[in-house]
Amino acid sequence: MIINLFALVGTCLTLAMGFRALLESNFVLAMVLTSAALIFFAAHLAIRFSSSYHLPSRLVLYSLSLLMLYLIYSGGVDNTGPLWTYILPPVALFLGGLSLGLFNIVLFSVLCLFLLYFNGGHFILADYTDSYKLRFILSFFTVTFLSCCYEYSRKASYEHIQSLSDKFEQLAKTDPLTGLANRREMMEQINKEYARLSRNNSTLSLLLLDVDRFKTINDGFGHDVGDIVLQELANIFTQNIRVHDIVARWGGEEFLIMLPDTNTQQAIEVAEKLLNKVATHHFEIKHFRKQVTVSIGVAELHPLTTVTNAVAKADKYLYQAKQNGRNQVCYDAQ
Ligand SMILES: Nc1nc2c(ncn2[C@@H]2O[C@H](COP(=O)(O)OP(=O)(O)OP(=O)(O)O)[C@@H](O)[C@H]2O)c(=O)[nH]1
Numbered sequence: 001m002i003i004n005l006f007a008l009v010g011t012c013l014t015l016a017m018g019f020r021a022l023l024e025s026n027f028v029l030a031m032v033l034t035s036a037a038l039i040f041f042a043a044h045l046a047i048r049f050s051s052s053y054h055l056p057s058r059l060v061l062y063s064l065s066l067l068m069l070y071l072i073y074s075g076g077v078d079n080t081g082p083l084w085t086y087i088l089p090p091v092a093l094f095l096g097g098l099s100l101g102l103f104n105i106v107l108f109s110v111l112c113l114f115l116l117y118f119n120g121g122h123f124i125l126a127d128y129t130d131s132y133k134l135r136f137i138l139s140f141f142t143v144t145f146l147s148c149c150y151e152y153s154r155k156a157s158y159e160h161i162q163s164l165s166d167k168f169e170q171l172a173k174t175d176p177l178t179g180l181a182n183r184r185e186m187m188e189q190i191n192k193e194y195a196r197l198s199r200n201n202s203t204l205s206l207l208l209l210d211v212d213r214f215k216t217i218n219d220g221f222g223h224d225v226g227d228i229v230l231q232e233l234a235n236i237f238t239q240n241i242r243v244h245d246i247v248a249r250w251g252g253e254e255f256l257i258m259l260p261d262t263n264t265q266q267a268i269e270v271a272e273k274l275l276n277k278v279a280t281h282h283f284e285i286k287h288f289r290k291q292v293t294v295s296i297g298v299a300e301l302h303p304l305t306t307v308t309n310a311v312a313k314a315d316k317y318l319y320q321a322k323q324n325g326r327n328q329v330c331y332d333a334q
Pocket residue numbers: 177210211212213214215216218222223224225226227230251252253322326
């Protein structure tokens with residue numbers, strides 16, 4: 001948007017100045033300014049009709065640099081041409097960033113010094129005094145230095161905000177105790193996968209796992225021991241599923257596992273495996289030296305069901321597993 005604004009302001013300004021130069025019968029200056037206006041306008045059109053900003057920003061930067069060199073060369077109106085070059089440092093740094101922008105400014109400065117001092121300054125049309133040239137160069141470098149300082153701090157602030165934003169985004173997706181995906185992130189992933197399976201006409205399965213009699217662990221050994229049990233369970237689940245399966249902390253002591261491209265039969269096998277892994281794991285947390293079991297409800301999600309229905313079904317089978325005596329997998333037996 002800002003590049004577009006630069007291109008439009010550049011078009012209007014150079015067109016107006018070109019018109020003025022025409023009225024004053026300064027045909028060469030009028031032609032140069034009008035050409036620059038056309039290039040700026042072309043950059044504006046390129047931004048509007050293509051999604052790439054790379055070419056338009058280079059077009060604005062290089063045509064602006066050439067225009068400034070011409071203004072130094074010709075002096076513009078009453079030798080005021082060089083005054084416009086102060087536009088260049090902020091524009092170059094904005095469009096090219098700190099390194100490319102600075103490279104362009106250095107290149108421009110070298111060409112500028114060449115124009116002003118080559119052959120004692122007789123190479124150019126304008127007639128500047130030595131003191132004017134020196135002050136122009138010094139003030140141009142000062143503006144460049146200040147623009148670089150500004151760009152540096154702008155970039156540092158931007159990067160800081162970006163890293164904070166990434167961190168908060170990560171925190172918003174993660175359960176702080178186990179480091180697993182949280183419920184919201186899991187729903188997002190299931191919906192994404194559901195859209196994909198609807199296109200491919202495939203299926204995925206959901207495993208809803210709940211720790212059996214978890215309250216007794218909390219009550220008997222403390223909440224902190226309960227927390228560590230949940231962390232260890234999270235590790236067991238993560239280590240025993242495929243890389244593209246996702247495990248989330250669904251609620252207090254409930255976990256949900258999404259198994260893409262998996263039908264009920266394959267999901268039952270995964271569920272049985274997890275059930276055994278948990279049941280044979282030896283927890284050794286402070287005085288807690290016991291086995292833990294989980295109950296699991298399995299549901300398949302295919303294009304003819306909805307995500308809500310599949311989750312409700314997994315919940316129904318989990319409840320059934322609890323009712324049947326816990327430490328077991330329940331599923332749609334049809
Ligand atoms: N330590 C700890 N406990 C939690 C956390 N979230 C939930 N809980 C506890 O989990 C327990 C769940 O208890 P219940 O819903 O009665 O279930 P249960 O004791 O596991 O019994 P069943 O599910 O019927 O086998 C409660 O005591 C909650 O306080 C947590 O983050 N950390």
